[in-house]
Amino acid sequence: MSEVPNSTAIYRRLLRHVKPYRGMFALGILMMLVLGLTEAGIPAMLKPVLDGTFVDKDPVYLQWAPLAIVALFAVRGLAGIASHGAFAAVATRVVFDLREKMFARLLSLPTSYYDQSISGKLVSKLIYDVTNVTQASTEVLTVLVKDSITAIALLAYLFWLDWQLSLFTFILGPVLAFIAHNIGGRIRNINRELQTRFGDMTHVLEETIKGHKVVKIYGGQDYERQRFSGIAKRVRHLQFKHKIAAHISVPIVELFGSFIIAAVMFIGTARAEEDQLTVGGFVAFFTALGLLFSPIKRLTKINDPLQRGLAAAESIFALIDEQAEQDKGTYSAERSRGEVRFEQVCLRYPGCDADALGPIDLTLRPMATTALVGASGSGKTTLANLIPRIYTPTEGRVVLDDVDVRDWSLASLRQQIAYVSQDVVLFNDTVARNIAYGSDADDQAIRDAAEASGSLEFIENMPEGFDTMIGENGVRLSGGQRQRLAIARALLADAPLLILDEATSALDTQSERLVQKALETLCEHRTTLVIAHRLSTIQSADHILVFQDGQVVEQGTHDQLLGQQGVYASLVQSHAFEEAETEA
Numbered sequence: 001m002s003e004v005p006n007s008t009a010i011y012r013r014l015l016r017h018v019k020p021y022r023g024m025f026a027l028g029i030l031m032m033l034v035l036g037l038t039e040a041g042i043p044a045m046l047k048p049v050l051d052g053t054f055v056d057k058d059p060v061y062l063q064w065a066p067l068a069i070v071a072l073f074a075v076r077g078l079a080g081i082a083s084h085g086a087f088a089a090v091a092t093r094v095v096f097d098l099r100e101k102m103f104a105r106l107l108s109l110p111t112s113y114y115d116q117s118i119s120g121k122l123v124s125k126l127i128y129d130v131t132n133v134t135q136a137s138t139e140v141l142t143v144l145v146k147d148s149i150t151a152i153a154l155l156a157y158l159f160w161l162d163w164q165l166s167l168f169t170f171i172l173g174p175v176l177a178f179i180a181h182n183i184g185g186r187i188r189n190i191n192r193e194l195q196t197r198f199g200d201m202t203h204v205l206e207e208t209i210k211g212h213k214v215v216k217i218y219g220g221q222d223y224e225r226q227r228f229s230g231i232a233k234r235v236r237h238l239q240f241k242h243k244i245a246a247h248i249s250v251p252i253v254e255l256f257g258s259f260i261i262a263a264v265m266f267i268g269t270a271r272a273e274e275d276q277l278t279v280g281g282f283v284a285f286f287t288a289l290g291l292l293f294s295p296i297k298r299l300t301k302i303n304d305p306l307q308r309g310l311a312a313a314e315s316i317f318a319l320i321d322e323q324a325e326q327d328k329g330t331y332s333a334e335r336s337r338g339e340v341r342f343e344q345v346c347l348r349y350p351g352c353d354a355d356a357l358g359p360i361d362l363t364l365r366p367m368a369t370t371a372l373v374g375a376s377g378s379g380k381t382t383l384a385n386l387i388p389r390i391y392t393p394t395e396g397r398v399v400l401d402d403v404d405v406r407d408w409s410l411a412s413l414r415q416q417i418a419y420v421s422q423d424v425v426l427f428n429d430t431v432a433r434n435i436a437y438g439s440d441a442d443d444q445a446i447r448d449a450a451e452a453s454g455s456l457e458f459i460e461n462m463p464e465g466f467d468t469m470i471g472e473n474g475v476r477l478s479g480g481q482r483q484r485l486a487i488a489r490a491l492l493a494d495a496p497l498l499i500l501d502e503a504t505s506a507l508d509t510q511s512e513r514l515v516q517k518a519l520e521t522l523c524e525h526r527t528t529l530v531i532a533h534r535l536s537t538i539q540s541a542d543h544i545l546v547f548q549d550g551q552v553v554e555q556g557t558h559d560q561l562l563g564q565q566g567v568y569a570s571l572v573q574s575h576a577f578e579e580a581e582t583e584a
Helices: 003-055 059-108 111-115 119-161 173-210 212-217 221-269 279-300 303-320 380-386 410-415 431-435 443-452 456-460 479-493 509-523 558-564 567-583
Strands: 340-347 357-364 369-374 395-400 417-420 497-501 527-531 543-548 551-556
Touching: 003 059, 003 119, 003 279, 003 303, 059 119, 059 173, 059 212, 059 221, 059 303, 111 212, 119 173, 119 279, 119 303, 173 212, 173 221, 212 221, 212 410, 212 417, 340 380, 357 380, 357 395, 357 551, 369 380, 369 567, 380 497, 380 527, 410 417, 417 479, 431 443, 431 479, 443 456, 443 479, 543 558, 543 567, 551 558, 551 567, 558 567
Parallel strands: 369 527, 369 543, 417 497, 497 527
Antiparallel strands: 340 357, 340 395, 543 551
């Protein structure tokens, strides 16, 4: 019993998205009324026309009857094109609005939502669910208005004529099917381009979902909105053309049929007997009965697209209603001092029985380099993610410049941070735009960042230099080249806090030396958090934290920790052995 009001609420919410286009929607409804009444008017016109020509032999009827039939179908054709055009305009705009709202919500959702979601399902919501919603928002309503009026009018007319007369035949079926088949060529061409554009939209969406951390930290939300909006507008335009092409065949087919009916009527008048007063009534009944089946058939099938559309709408609104990242902080600063404190910090992921991190009490000194070491899954990356509020502590607090990071505005907080992940995120764009992602840096600044990261040489050897497209997630680059572009992006950001999560993991020995030298220069004036397994990237750090099972078990300088002969010493021995073997 509870499903009915829920479905009603969903449908009402859908109609609210139609409200901004109520003028166009009202035009569509009005044209549907005209279409429904003129369809019922077809048999009503046939009876007096046929009676006047076959029975009375009135030459006036002979002259205007065929023209009147053609005129009636011309009016129907215009009304049909206008109504379907109006509804297509409304439907495609509603789809566009819903997609923009969903995409904007995806940009603002917390990381925990992505951790629990499958990217393919999110893509499906924006690409396919929204399309199904149009059936619930406009097409179902179209069937209800037009076909209900048509069916009622035809039924009333049939009962008024003769309820016993029921035999009829279909004469024009094969001819009309042939015409409809040939018109389908245009629709197929539009569908081909639509599939291509849907692929482009899916690509941008998947990139944004996979790279949501980079988008957040580098402030790329506006850029992603503009990129997505451009493709979504093209899809909306193609969908509009598709709907027009799909529905224009109906008035063409009906108009062609009207010429055949007019010709049959014209020929039939020569063979009519003078005293057959029931000819007009018979033909009118015949026509009305044939016309009645289509609206009744559509009305009986309306529940399927309605429920499909409502199910899709429920899925869409569930995403739109997801709670965005909490951004209640008001504090902002031009440039942070770079002091970070973790005060009794614990983090437990949803659905887990134990803490993944904590309790942690430590301070990252300003302008110093702190290295995090430990086995995979020990909590190093989790700790780093707490600083830009990718995750929020379950207990305790993270403090930047004596201000809880929850009191910072997200935009200001993330402007203080540059981030290079072990999973490099690049976008299907030019080299220059990947380096300058989220900023409006000039060409010289981009070039300087590329040079400092050791990327300039391979960039200049590319076909179009900095304007070279690098493919999806930099598929046209080697692992080391991708890593150096990500480092160049961090260099260009010039943030006071730098997080390097396995930043040199994909580099060969020569490339690592180039990048390591650039990073050493970069870290001199920044608070740097380095997460690494390689000894070469951490032994010169000012402070080293050793993680085990989500807790800091040792800390100190490289020499101090070696003297303790504990966990760190064991890790160093393992790394030294591996590096020695590599050199050999």
